[in-house]
Amino acid sequence: MMKTDKGMSIIVKTVTRISVWLIILYGIYIIVHGHLTPGGGFGGGVVIALAFLNVMLAYGKEFTEKWLNFQLLHDIESSSVTVFLVVGILGISLGGAFLANFLSKGDLFELYSAGVIPVFNILIGIKVGISLFLVVWLLAGINPEEEDE
Amino acid sequence: MPIETWLTFILVFMILGSIISLEIKDILSSIIAIGVVGLGVSLSFLFLQAPDLAIVQFLFEIFALIILIRAFIKKDYHVEEPRIVNKILIGITVITLCAVFLLSIKLFELLPPFGEPLMKTAQYYIDNGVEQTGAANFVSAIILDYRAYDTLGEITILFTSVLGVFTILRIKSKVKKVTAGDDDEN
Numbered sequence: 001m002m003k004t005d006k007g008m009s010i011i012v013k014t015v016t017r018i019s020v021w022l023i024i025l026y027g028i029y030i031i032v033h034g035h036l037t038p039g040g041g042f043g044g045g046v047v048i049a050l051a052f053l054n055v056m057l058a059y060g061k062e063f064t065e066k067w068l069n070f071q072l073l074h075d076i077e078s079s080s081v082t083v084f085l086v087v088g089i090l091g092i093s094l095g096g097a098f099l100a101n102f103l104s105k106g107d108l109f110e111l112y113s114a115g116v117i118p119v120f121n122i123l124i125g126i127k128v129g130i131s132l133f134l135v136v137w138l139l140a141g142i143n144p145e146e147e148d149e
Numbered sequence: 150m151p152i153e154t155w156l157t158f159i160l161v162f163m164i165l166g167s168i169i170s171l172e173i174k175d176i177l178s179s180i181i182a183i184g185v186v187g188l189g190v191s192l193s194f195l196f197l198q199a200p201d202l203a204i205v206q207f208l209f210e211i212f213a214l215i216i217l218i219r220a221f222i223k224k225d226y227h228v229e230e231p232r233i234v235n236k237i238l239i240g241i242t243v244i245t246l247c248a249v250f251l252l253s254i255k256l257f258e259l260l261p262p263f264g265e266p267l268m269k270t271a272q273y274y275i276d277n278g279v280e281q282t283g284a285a286n287f288v289s290a291i292i293l294d295y296r297a298y299d300t301l302g303e304i305t306i307l308f309t310s311v312l313g314v315f316t317i318l319r320i321k322s323k324v325k326k327v328t329a330g331d332d333d334e335n
Contacts, residue, residue: 030204034286035290036285038200038201038204038286039201040289043201043204043205047208049212050208050212053215077311078308081304081305081308084304085301088301099298101294106283108283108285109285113283113284114282114283114284114285117284117294120293121289127304127308131307131310132212135310135311135314136215136216138314138315138318139216139318140219
């Protein structure tokens with residue numbers, strides 16, 4: 001595990017290649033069904049962050065930096081907060097109050113229901129997933145031996 | 150069995166885990182013993198019928214375990230020798246805690262019984278939440294509709310923490326580069 005720069009054995013890499021997409025799918029399921037089943041944006045976001053972390057532990061930091069565009073991830077993560085605020089301000093004009101639920105409520109237990117709650121769930125999921133992974137990625141860049149000098 | 154018995158059992162389990170994590174010499178075993186505490190919290194959320202919190206707590210425990218192992222496993226720690234001052238301090242702490250507990254027994258008698266909170270706001274949410282929000286998962290309805298300001302604050306905290314980590318680590322790497330350049334010139 002500590003040789004994160006070179007990656008782990010071929011067994012771990014093969015299992016990761018298959019399982020990481022299932023983990024990401026599960027995270028997306030938890031986020032999208034946040035208003036119907038237990039979970040929501042925060043839990044699903046942590047699942048997605050753990051999936052990316054799985055890739056980073058198995059394949060190493062250098063491969064992950066080639067695989068993912070970290071500048072783009074940082075931009076998405078920052079803009080999701082802005083979109084959250086924009087949806088909240090839209091509530092002033094369309095719903096009468098900040099962060100008001102201005103979309104139609106729909107039928108209970110349907111996927112397209114509950115107004116803006118699924119939108120907020122998706123935004124929080126993006127935000128939590130990417131930002132937790134970015135923090136771990138930045139902390140993994142520190143070499144403990146260099147710190148002591 | 151009543152739920153309080155299970156909760157007491159889990160609480161004793163968690164206290165044992167934290168004591169072991171403090172006393173054990175090996176750093177990896179200590180980190181794993183810390184994980185017992187998070188698992189206990191997650192289990193007690195399940196017993197109290199809060200699956201949302203249990204999921205988040207369980208996932209975050211995995212996350213924290215990975216970060217702790219990554220951060221601490223390479224470093225060597227010196228073993229602190231027990232000193233007399235430490236023992237005196239432990240004694241004073243135990244005596245103070247016992248005194249506070251004994252003096253506040255009257256307050257504990259004033260607490261409402263388990264499962265009957267003083268706040269009656271929750272009853273309003275249970276009665277009107279489904280019509281007003283249209284969400285089947287009630288926790289989601291509260292944190293994203295009634296208490297959306299809280300969620301906005303939470304997101305802002307995450308945003309600020311990522312910005313802080315970015316800023317601090319970038320400054321460090323710049324300083325390193327500058328000092329390395331000076332060494333080359335010399």
